[in-house]
Amino acid sequence: MISMDRIAVTTSARGGHCQVDLARRLADDLDVPFVRRMGRSLEAVADRYSEDGRGRLEAFVVVEASRISVVRLEDAGRRNAELFFHPGMALSRIRRLKHGGADQMVEAMGLSRGDHVLDCTLGLGSDAIVSSWVVGSEGRVVGVEISPVLAVITREGLRSYTEADPDVLCAMRRIEVVCGNHLDYLEGRPDRSFDVVSFDPMFREPVTTSVGIAPMRPWASHDPLPEKALREGMRVARRRVVIKDRANGDDLDRLGVSARVGAAKSRQEYGVISLDEEGMGKGGSSL
Ligand SMILES: C[S@@+](CC[C@H](N)C(=O)[O-])C[C@H]1O[C@@H](n2cnc3c(N)ncnc32)[C@H](O)[C@@H]1O
Known part of the structure; x- marks a missing residue:
């Protein structure tokens, strides 16, 4: 399992108030940081985060308008590598x-x-x-x-x-x-x-x-x-x-x-x- 020390919660690039509220709540539940997205790519958010001396983030829980996904930076852009809820079979x-x-x-x-x-x-x-x-x-x-x-x-x-x-x-x-x-x-x-x-x-x-x-x-x-x-x-x-x-x-x-x-x-x-x-x-x- 990926270490929880390397995870943060954010929203989609231009997430509104509802997404921010839910993202904050999930960050509390997971006991990981919430980071504002402010239109930036996930890589840019991770870079800025590590510049503040807080270590390198490896993955994000992303609260989007219609779903919540989990993206590992090494997979960013590979849509079929994202984890999100689906009821399967x-x-x-x-x-x-x-x-x-x-x-x-x-x-x-x-x-x-x-x-x-x-x-x-x-x-x-x-x-x-x-x-x-x-x-x-x-x-x-x-x-x-x-x-x-x-x-x-x-x-x-x-x-x-x-x-x-x-x-x-x-x-x-x-x-x-x-x-x-x-x-x-x-x-x-x-x-x-x-x-x-x-x-x-x-x-x-x-x-x-x-x-x-x-x-x-x-x-x-x-x-x-x-x-x-x-x-x-x-x-x-x-x-x-x-x-x-x-x-x-x-x-x-x-x-x-x-x-x-x-x-x-x-x-x-x-x-x-x-x-x-x-x-x-x-x-x-x-x-
Ligand atoms: C094969 S998946 C289960 C799939 C599930 N039956 C479904 O229909 O989606 C196994 C799951 O069990 C979880 N798991 C493994 N060991 C566990 C434990 N000791 N306690 C609780 N969950 C555990 C894993 O993290 C994984 O998510």
């Missing part, structure tokens, strides 16, 4: 569910209306949006993200995105975003307090065709899922713990999870630990 997955189709993740989670889901690896929130739509307003989805930049981009995106059906937008607005390490969050939760706990760690080898994910990679934590977090997930879940891995990956084997859900041609599979009344895991995991 969530909208097409929900469309399929609406037409009676299946979704591997929903199947692996055994998800239904009213369920409470703890998504321990929120990222840009695509999976959380699908979960939130399935569990509906009687349910609850909490998403934990360790990267402060990703947590802010996702929180603001879920709050302000407009290009979807009203029921999907409501599902997005209901997701509770928590910035932090899932292990800390899990340790603070009572036993059996969520129906489903899910983990979707970064794949060690990227799926190269996944273009939408590429700009988030420098901001994400690539640490493998620790056994301790999985154990805590099994304590906090009432019904299931679900872990995503790439198809034929070795993470589920490492974690001792044998029960899998995944279509033969899919690039990913889900390890499923079903918990009985005593919270004992079935489907593997000798943890």
Whole structure:
């Protein structure tokens, strides 16, 4: 993950009052400086900043009129390297569910209306949006993200995105975003307090065709899922713990999870630990 010491928040080149207000608020949330743009290029803003003896900035969170983007100076001008919120495949997955189709993740989670889901690896929130739509307003989805930049981009995106059906937008607005390490969050939760706990760690080898994910990679934590977090997930879940891995990956084997859900041609599979009344895991995991 890129160090927070090298990041500032600014607006688009001629950002107005609303953008400045939001940029200041995000700078406070991230505990990084807000810098006025005043029509200058990002490089010029970074140069001026370092002339004041405050070190070299490497990236900006940029509050634009219609979205918030994250730009690394080494990528400046390469529009497809910018990170910004998008719901990824969530909208097409929900469309399929609406037409009676299946979704591997929903199947692996055994998800239904009213369920409470703890998504321990929120990222840009695509999976959380699908979960939130399935569990509906009687349910609850909490998403934990360790990267402060990703947590802010996702929180603001879920709050302000407009290009979807009203029921999907409501599902997005209901997701509770928590910035932090899932292990800390899990340790603070009572036993059996969520129906489903899910983990979707970064794949060690990227799926190269996944273009939408590429700009988030420098901001994400690539640490493998620790056994301790999985154990805590099994304590906090009432019904299931679900872990995503790439198809034929070795993470589920490492974690001792044998029960899998995944279509033969899919690039990913889900390890499923079903918990009985005593919270004992079935489907593997000798943890
Ligand atoms: C593969 S992405 C998740 C994508 C997500 N499921 C989606 O649909 O957008 C994994 C995310 O988990 C985050 N992460 C990794 N370790 C974490 C931890 N210990 N606590 C919270 N988030 C973590 C990474 O920063 C990254 O954003």
